[in-house]
Amino acid sequence: MTEHSASLLSVSHLDVTYQVRGQDRLALGDVSFEIGRGESYGLVGESGSGKSTVALALMRYLPKNGRVSAGTVRINDQDPLALGGAALRALRAKTVSMVYQEPLRALNPSLRVGKQVAEAFAVTGLAKDEAAAGAEQMLRKVQISDPGRVMQRYPHELSGGMAQRVVIAMALASDPSLLILDEPTTALDATVEAEVLDLISALRTEFSTSVLFISHNLAVIAKMCDRVGVLYAGELVEEGGAQKVFDNPRHPYTVGLLRCIPRGGQRKDRGRLDTIPGFLPTPGHGLTGCVFAARCALAQDQCRAAEPPLIDIGGGRTSRCYFHEQAPDLPRATPAEVAASAELGQEPLVVIQGLSKTFKGGVRALAGVDLSVRKGETLGLVGESGSGKTTLARVLLGLTAPDQGAVITLDGASLAPDVRRRDRDELRKLQIVFQNPDSALNRRHSIRSLISRPLVRLAGLGGQQLQQRLTELVTSVRLEERHLALHPAQLSGGLKQRVAIARAFGSGPSVVVCDEPTSALDVSVQAAILNLLADLQVGERTTYVFISHDLGLVRYLSDRIVVLYLGRIMEVGPAETVFSGPHHPYTEALLSAVPSLDGVHPERIKLTGEIPSAANPPSGCVFHTRCPRRLSTGECESTEPPLHEGETGHQIRCHIPLAELRKVPVPTSGGSK
Amino acid sequence: MTVEAGAEVAVSVPRLKAEPTRWGLLLRRPTFLTGAAVVLFWIVCALFGHLIASYSPLSQQLLGTNAAPSATHWFGTDNLGRDILARVIVGSREILIVTPLATLLGTVLGTVLGLAMGYFAGLFDTLVGRVVEAVLAFPSVIVSFLFIVALGPSVPTLILVIGLIFAPLIARTVRSSVLTERHLDYIASARLLGEKPARIMFAEILPNVMPSILVEFTVRLGYAIFTVATLSFLGFGIQPPTADWGADIAYANQNNALISGYWWQVLFPALAIASLVVAINLITDAIEQVLAS
Numbered sequence: 011m012t013e014h015s016a017s018l019l020s021v022s023h024l025d026v027t028y029q030v031r032g033q034d035r036l037a038l039g040d041v042s043f044e045i046g047r048g049e050s051y052g053l054v055g056e057s058g059s060g061k062s063t064v065a066l067a068l069m070r071y072l073p074k075n076g077r078v079s080a081g082t083v084r085i086n087d088q089d090p091l092a093l094g095g096a097a098l099r100a101l102r103a104k105t106v107s108m109v110y111q112e113p114l115r116a117l118n119p120s121l122r123v124g125k126q127v128a129e130a131f132a133v134t135g136l137a138k139d140e141a142a143a144g145a146e147q148m149l150r151k152v153q154i155s156d157p158g159r160v161m162q163r164y165p166h167e168l169s170g171g172m173a174q175r176v177v178i179a180m181a182l183a184s185d186p187s188l189l190i191l192d193e194p195t196t197a198l199d200a201t202v203e204a205e206v207l208d209l210i211s212a213l214r215t216e217f218s219t220s221v222l223f224i225s226h227n228l229a230v231i232a233k234m235c236d237r238v239g240v241l242y243a244g245e246l247v248e249e250g251g252a253q254k255v256f257d258n259p260r261h262p263y264t265v266g267l268l269r270c271i272p273r274g275g276q277r278k279d280r281g282r283l284d285t286i287p288g289f290l291p292t293p294g295h296g297l298t299g300c301v302f303a304a305r306c307a308l309a310q311d312q313c314r315a316a317e318p319p320l321i322d323i324g325g326g327r328t329s330r331c332y333f334h335e336q337a338p339d340l341p342r343a344t345p346a347e348v349a350a351s352a353e354l355g356q357e358p359l360v361v362i363q364g365l366s367k368t369f370k371g372g373v374r375a376l377a378g379v380d381l382s383v384r385k386g387e388t389l390g391l392v393g394e395s396g397s398g399k400t401t402l403a404r405v406l407l408g409l410t411a412p413d414q415g416a417v418i419t420l421d422g423a424s425l426a427p428d429v430r431r432r433d434r435d436e437l438r439k440l441q442i443v444f445q446n447p448d449s450a451l452n453r454r455h456s457i458r459s460l461i462s463r464p465l466v467r468l469a470g471l472g473g474q475q476l477q478q479r480l481t482e483l484v485t486s487v488r489l490e491e492r493h494l495a496l497h498p499a500q501l502s503g504g505l506k507q508r509v510a511i512a513r514a515f516g517s518g519p520s521v522v523v524c525d526e527p528t529s530a531l532d533v534s535v536q537a538a539i540l541n542l543l544a545d546l547q548v549g550e551r552t553t554y555v556f557i558s559h560d561l562g563l564v565r566y567l568s569d570r571i572v573v574l575y576l577g578r579i580m581e582v583g584p585a586e587t588v589f590s591g592p593h594h595p596y597t598e599a600l601l602s603a604v605p606s607l608d609g610v611h612p613e614r615i616k617l618t619g620e621i622p623s624a625a626n627p628p629s630g631c632v633f634h635t636r637c638p639r640r641l642s643t644g645e646c647e648s649t650e651p652p653l654h655e656g657e658t659g660h661q662i663r664c665h666i667p668l669a670e671l672r673k674v675p676v677p678t679s680g681g682s683k
Numbered sequence: 684m685t686v687e688a689g690a691e692v693a694v695s696v697p698r699l700k701a702e703p704t705r706w707g708l709l710l711r712r713p714t715f716l717t718g719a720a721v722v723l724f725w726i727v728c729a730l731f732g733h734l735i736a737s738y739s740p741l742s743q744q745l746l747g748t749n750a751a752p753s754a755t756h757w758f759g760t761d762n763l764g765r766d767i768l769a770r771v772i773v774g775s776r777e778i779l780i781v782t783p784l785a786t787l788l789g790t791v792l793g794t795v796l797g798l799a800m801g802y803f804a805g806l807f808d809t810l811v812g813r814v815v816e817a818v819l820a821f822p823s824v825i826v827s828f829l830f831i832v833a834l835g836p837s838v839p840t841l842i843l844v845i846g847l848i849f850a851p852l853i854a855r856t857v858r859s860s861v862l863t864e865r866h867l868d869y870i871a872s873a874r875l876l877g878e879k880p881a882r883i884m885f886a887e888i889l890p891n892v893m894p895s896i897l898v899e900f901t902v903r904l905g906y907a908i909f910t911v912a913t914l915s916f917l918g919f920g921i922q923p924p925t926a927d928w929g930a931d932i933a934y935a936n937q938n939n940a941l942i943s944g945y946w947w948q949v950l951f952p953a954l955a956i957a958s959l960v961v962a963i964n965l966i967t968d969a970i971e972q973v974l975a976s
Contacts, residue, residue: 409871429874437877450868454890467876513872 017044018187018220019068024081026060026067026244028293035293037063037076038244039301042320045188050214050221052235052252054228056267056532058290060244061224065190068222069106070098086187103133107181111193113173117165123176124161130183148179151216153209169620171202175209185217192224199394200559201617204603207234208614226532228271229605232256237326240264243291243301246320250327253609258338260329262306265340270537272566273607275589278388278544281346283537283566289502300331307341308333344541348548354569355385359553360406360521365416367401367577373625375401376412376577383570385520388547388554390568390585392561392600396621398577399557403523406555407440408432420521438468441514445526447506451498457509458494464516479516486549487512487542504535508542515546521553528563540567561604565589570659573597576624576632579653583660592672594662595639631665641665708973718965721958729776736769740926749945759947761931762938767947771955774926778959781841781921782907788846790900793853798884798892800854801861808858815851823848824913831919841920845910849903856899860892894974901967905960912956928952 026038038060045051055061066072068083070090083091086105093101110116118126124145131141131148149157152175165173174194181189191210195203207230214221223234231238231252238252240261248261259265269284276283288305291297299314300306306313312332320328331337365379376398383389391399404410406418408429418425420439426432441464444450451460462480465471471479484491487508498506507527514522524543528536544567547554558564564571564585571588573581573596581594588597595615602615617636622628628635634646645651645665653661656668664671709715728735738756744764752759758767796815800808818826830844864870865888873883914920915929916936923930935941935948 404871407871407875409874429877432877434877437875441875442872444868444872446868450872452869452873452887452891464876467878517876 016046018047018049018086019045019222020084021064021068022082024064024067024083025079026063026072026076027079028073029075029077030293034079036079036244037293038067041081041241041244041246043239043246043249045220045222047187047220048214048218049237050223050235052223052225052231052238053241054225054231054238055241056226056290056534058243058293059241061226061241062192063244064241065108065192065222065224068190069102069108104184105186106188106190107184107186108190108192109174109177109181109194111196113170113177113197114165116177117173119165121164122161123163123165123168126165127161127176127180127183130180134184144183145179148183149176151182151213152176152179153205154179169202170198171206171620174198174206178206178209178213182213182217182219186219188220188222189214190222190224193226194223195230196225196227200561200603201394201599203230204605204614205616207605208616210234227605228256228268228533229607232607232609233605233611240267243295244293245301245330247302247330248328249320250325254325254327256607257609260323260327260334260337261302261331262308262333262337262340263302265337266305266343267533268607269342270533271607272540272562275586276566277585278540278547278567279348282344282348282541282544284342284346285344285538285541286534287343302331307343308336344538348544354387357384358382359385359387359421361417361419362406363417365402365405365418366413367398367405367410368413371625373623374577374627375624376405377627379577379579381572381579381582383521383553383555385553386547386551387570388556388568390564390571391555391557391574392559392564392571392597393574394559394600394621396576396624397574398624399574400525401577402574403442403525403555403557406521407442407523434468434470438517439520440523441517441519441521442523442525443507443510443514443527446530447498447503447510448530450510451506451513453498455497456494457489457496457498457501460498460509461494461512461516464513468517483512483516486546487515488538502535503531504538507531507535507539511539511542511546515550515552518550519552521555523555523557525557526559527556529558529560536563543567561601573600576622576627578632579661579663580633581660581662582653583656583662584658587657587660592656592662592668594664594671595637595666596633599636599638631663639666639671705973708976709969712969712973714965715969718962718969721962722966725775725779725955725959725962728772729779732769732773732776736766736772738766738769740765740769740773741924742766749943749948751945752947758951759945761935761948762940762945767931767951770926770931771928771951774928774931774952774955775959777838777921777925777927778908778911778929781838781845781911782904785842785845785911786849786900786904786907788842789849789903790853790896792846792850793899794857794889794896796850796854797857798861798888801858801865802880802884802888804862804865811854812858815854818848818851823910824917827910827914828919831914836919836922838921841911841914845907848910849907853896853899853903857892857896860895861888864888864891898967898971898974901963901970905963905967908956908960908963928955 022042024038024041025036027034028037041064053061053064067078068090078091083089088101090098090101124142127145127149128141131144136144146157146161149160154160154175168176195206198206211234223231225231235252237250238255239246240248240263242263248255248259248264255264256268259268266284266286270286272283286305291301299316300318303309303313318330318332320330321334323329323334360383362379362381365376367376368374379402391402393399401410405412408427411427420436425436461483462476465476465479489505489508493501493505528539531539540563546552556564556567568585571583571585572579573594575596580596581588593601599615599617602612615638619636622635630647630649631651634640637646640646651663651665653663654668655661662668662671742765744760747760748762748764750756750760756766758771760766796811800811826848827844831840834840869887870883873887911920912929915927916933918933921927921930923934931952932949940948
């Protein structure tokens with residue numbers, strides 16, 4: 011703490027308006043918070059809540075049509091809103107640094123890394139050689155093992171995790187008092203994310219920097235922050251100690267948001283996720299009452315009449331809700347009961363044998379995959395990017411041809427490797443829900459034609475029958491008739507994904523591949539989509555191949571899980587067994603990389619090094635280069651381990667016997683934040 | 684399936700954007716309005732030129748040859764005493780028939796070719812791509828000469844020749860737009876419905892690349908006007924005595940109009956060509972800006 015004031019950053023009653031088509035729209039309303047010296051503060055909220063606007067306003071980086079229309083900001087006893095050009099540049103160069111979501115877009119692609127990092131030192135007034143020395147030292151501090159070599163490279167030669175370390179090194183060059191991190195790990199894989207988060211924690215202690223951490227991911231905030239502010243529609247609705255807020259939320263929005271996330275072993279057959287009904291109000295909504303009233307089950311006339319103030323609820327916490335005491339008992343928006351789950355068939359529906367896929371340049375995306383999926387089952391595919399998840403799905407669908415020798419059967423009949431050679435019935439049975447509905451739905455077609463095309467094309471419907479089935483389908487994905495006349499751009503992300511689901515289900519498929527179907531969506535929308543997928547499965551006994559990088563989602567939805575690494579199956583088994591162990595060392599590392607909301611942060615199993623190139627995979631066990639449990643006998647380097655059979659269909663590809671893998675358990679206690 | 688009354692969707696209506704349409708945005712641009720007004724003026728001249736002009740473009744007045752602009756002949760007369768104003772007005776007809784049709788032909792051919800190159804990619808793209816480049820390697824005016832000499836100068840020949848020359852250029856633009864669409868998931872989605880390539884190209888991809896085709900069409904239209912005027916000037920285009928801007932400049936030139944100080948015989952047809960090309964470029968710019976916004 012210093013002489014002037016306790017807080018490094020203080021924002022009070024901040025309003026930001028954007029001028030859109032001649033009209034002022036309020037994007038932030040009455041936002042106040044403080045960050046103490048050395049404190050880490052999290053801002054959490056869904057897209058459109060105004061998180062990034064806060065950061066932009068602090069740095070005076072608002073776009074031309076945006077302005078701070080009320081309120082004050084003080085950083086280190088300076089008012090960035092009142093500073094002139096030179097002083098503002100000095101503030102940005104020396105006091106505040108910012109790290110963005112996409113490291114590769116934050117780096118200049120045509121400058122060598124060393125030069126860029128050195129530049130960040132040069133603006134603080136260092137001479138050229140001092141700056142270069144500083145850059146090298148800082149790169150070492152962000153745990154880049156060979157800074158000399160990395161400095162000679164261009165940004166595109168770095169992996170995402172490495173590039174984000176470089177950006178962090180640049181941000182720390184000026185030894186800033188405040189570091190703003192805007193979704194710094196959202197674009198990274200789970201294991202890389204965990205490493206970067208650990209790095210940020212370590213650096214924060216070393217540099218005693220204050221941190222403003224912006225994220226949509228509540229668990230990341232829970233792990234990284236001392237205090238948290240929950241932002242909704244441009245207003246801070248709840249604030250307090252991070253763990254207190256997540257353990258015992260006191261605003262209906264926070265309560266709802268937390269209920270949307272599957273956790274604590276929640277599964278689709280034991281209870282549906284709760285959702286938040288309705289939509290975020292548009293900026294400049296001009297609401298007089300509480301911004302959340304329209305979606306809140308606790309809302310009374312009082313809430314709609316006047317905006318509640320931030321109410322002090324004790325323990326350093328505030329909530330912008332008249333009924334904050336009842337908030338934890340918010341009635342569910344979606345009933346928890348699930349329909350009786352479908353019987354899993356015993357006979358395999360899809361069988362894949364000896365599947366390999368080699369792309370040009372010898373990149374082996376898949377190597378010798380054997381797999382079977384039963385009727386009505388959800389098979390979860392897990393792995394980091396580059397593990398072959400998506401390639402496997404595309405091969406199954408016939409969009410990518412596998413190498414010679416692969417056999418794929420559906421219902422006992424062999425499938426042609428190319429989608430063009432598959433007949434109408436085979437096409438009908440295999441469909442997909444893509445990750446991004448903006449890419450998957452033709453933006454020039456109406457919703458009606460998008461949904462009816464599979465009905466016409468694959469189900470052969472027409473006239474009255476077509477209309478009837480269309481109405482049925484629209485109702486079952488919870489769209490409305492009026493949506494049919496619209497185009498995709500006129501719908502929100504969640505509604506677009508419903509259209510994509512209706513399209514996939516239109517033909518009455520027996521297998522639907524879901525390729526990260528919710529990763530482009532907000533948490534509250536994600537829950538509704540997951541419920542919908544679970545409901546549709548019960549009704550139609552559809553088989554899902556569910557691809558996701560989010561282990562919580564996979565656990566919620568899957569019956570069986572396949573863990574892929576460099577195109578090879580490392581572990582396969584019933585979902586509960588895969589989560590309870592014994593684990594493959596890779597699965598173990600993946601599981602321990604996931605930040606938790608529960609305030610328990612066990613010591614992480616760290617993976618060293620980067621994912622090797624699929625064009626030149628390591629010898630023996632492909633995981634040995636990063637494996638924390640590598641045997642000293644050299645067996646791992648020399649021979650590829652077989653799949654060891656455990657209990658009921660649980661298989662692990664590892665030289666270490668199952669009993670041994672079980673014996674050394676995942677460390678469950680120890681470190682916390 | 685469960686039909687539970689949409690707990691997750693209900694409550695409020697998603698925002699429908701009440702934004703002006705692209706057409707509405709276009710009509711707000713002064714550049715577009717100016718360009719459109721000029722083009723419209725020339726279209727009216729092409730359709731009703733004979734009624735507008737006070738003289739016939741062909742009637743010779745051998746007593747009033749090479750007359751400077753005056754109250755009776757606003758744009759002066761040529762060496763046969765024909766009224767330049769009448770010839771400029773009526774001269775818009777042929778060029779406004781030939782250029783849109785030729786550009787349309789080139790655009791249609793180029794679009795089909797470009798869609799196929801972009802969609803099928805691979806060997807087809809490589810082979811056709813080389814042919815296209817070979818065609819582009821020849822100066823277009825030289826290629827037109829060859830065809831016109833072989834087929835004889837006439838309006839249909841001009842349309843055909845210019846259309847064929849433009850097609851490869853347009854094909855390349857369309858191909859590159861198709862390549863950016865090709866990796867989008869809606870194409871994979873259509874293939875999973877068993878759609879035929881023709882349907883994927885024309886019903887799925889074409890509507891999405893239409894904006895760039897529209898821009899390409901207007902750009903090419905401007906070039907077509909230059910090309911026709913050039914060919915006419917060189918005597919390979921529209922043939923005398925039909926009134927035509929390019930041919931009239933050539934005719935004046937043959938009679939040493941500029942050396943003799945009869946500047947009006949060259950200036951007014953040239954201004955006519957310039958006005959049409961500039962107007963079309965204004966329209967193109969406006970369309971591009973609206974599409975980019």
